Amino acid sequence: MFVGLDVGGTFIKSALLDENGKILRRGKTPTESQSGPDRVIENIRNAIYSVIEEGTTAIGVGMPGLVDMETGIVRIPPNFKEWDEVNLKSPLEKEFKVPVYIGNDANNYGLGEWQFGAGRGYKNLVVLTLGTGVGGAIILNGRLYVGSRYAAGELGHITIVSDGPQCNCGNRGCLESFIGTQYLLHRASILLRRSFDEVRELYDLAVSGNFTAKELFREYGRYLGIALTNFVHIFDPDIIILGGGVVNSFELFKDSMTEEMGKRVMKIPGRKNVVVKGKLGDDAGILGSFYLAKKNGRV
Secondary structure (H helix, E strand, C coil), X not given: CEEEEEECCCXXXXXXXXXXXXXXXXXXXXXXXXXXXXXXXXXXXXXXXXCCCCCCCEEEEEECCEECCCCCEEECCCCCCCCCCEECHHHHHHHHCCCXXXXXXXXXXXHHHHHHCCCCCCCCEEEEEECCCEEEEEEECCEECCCCCCCCCCHHHCECXXXXXXXXXXXXXXXXXXXXXXXXXXXXXXXXXXCCCXXXXXXXXXXXXXXXXXXXXXXXXXXXXXXXXXXXXXXXXXXXXXXXXXXXXXXHHHHHHHHHHHHHCCCCCCCCCCEEECCCCCHHHHHHHHHHHHCCCCC
């Protein structure tokens, strides 16, 4: 058996899984990301204890930030207070006496969709998570591509408008600064003159026929289509998979996204520009962490 964790800024999702990736038990533990590394690590321990059983052979963890997959050191996870160079692997292995494998959360999400979801059977794919941030994972020739410093896959931080708004990463005009949920809801509040707390509220307004809400999603699709064109030209993937909370509104931005890609992508024989929704939802990260652990970190 294996334990898989998906560590978010608010909650830690945990699960006990069998050899085939079937989830046997689930847990959900507060992260308390603003309370410092010691408290977060203690909560990760608690999350593992909530599901682990005797006979567990390895633990996989998906963690925000730059993750050195060899050493288990996690660097600068966003929204985690006082966390910089923290070794997460060593204290967990000492506690649970089994191997622990740490990966970036977006990469683990991509591993999950590749092995168990919409990416099954493909060797080259790009996975993009659409939420407050825009994360990504790249699978090339059947291997997770992490780069020379485990920093590859920051797909939300490609520049799509040279003089665009300031992004949290320090750059200007990043994809995330145009399609992250904070930008989308802020723009909606200005144009519609009311506040929005969740994308679902804007979605419901668009579905009810509100022209401005529908146009905001069409604009979202156009920006996304520009970014996906770049990914197609760089990676030539078999398929692109979209996950994250905003993907629940896929029907509202799919057409404008597809139209934008149709205008921009180079016409190569056999290229189909397949873009689909992920199949696993919130389980993608847990299943990716399981796969990372089952493969002893060699993904």
